[in-house]
Amino acid sequence: MDRVPILKIGQTLFVSIQIDLQDDTVMRLQEDLADELAATGVHGVIIDITAVEIVDSFIGRMLSMIGSISRLFDAETVIVGMRPAVAITLTELGLPLSGVRTALNAEKGLEILNGKS
């Protein structure tokens, strides 16, 4: 199974998803992120989905859960780089992506997180 790397830069964890997501991979990412949040005590997570071609209800729910889990560690999650076609499809699917903020790109996501701390 593929693993998505998590990078700590300053007070933020960066995750850039570059592979075709399998359910197990997303669940593993959720666990790895919780471990990293507990170990590092950072206050922000940025998940870059620029390369992600689809977000279905399972992947969407996992992203929401990552947001909820982060909050329990006093961290905020920002999803960045969503493709327009993905945004349209998610909305039609009826998936609210609650629990996470979104931003156009990593730079704007970082601004949101820095505004918080």
Next chain:
Amino acid sequence: MDEVPIQSGDDVVRVRQQVRIAAARSGLSLVDQTKLVTAASELARNTLVHGGGGVARIEAVKSASGRAGVKLQFSDEGPGIADTDLALTDGWTTGTGLGLGLSGSRRLVDEFELNSKPGAGTSVLVVKWSR
């Protein structure tokens, strides 16, 4: 017509990739490709998780008026669904999900047909046409 077996999470990813190729070949727009691939992902996961595995059939089709499209059929020999109308309601779920898989994927395609009986497996047929 391509047949992709669905027996693992890797197979679900393979179905998505094959559907993407077929959708692009039939001239679907990027948004329509994304919608069809997302629907395929939902339905392939259902086949795996609820149907205990099965098969996806991917076929390029043409409408009577000459429009190109992609037809997908997902079949399994799992426990089946007792109340298919209920199963197509937003929020109806057998497990821990959001209950958007079937109802949501129906919204993402142009044609949708669900056939299922308890004990007789489930078959879902969807079509997306190019515009």
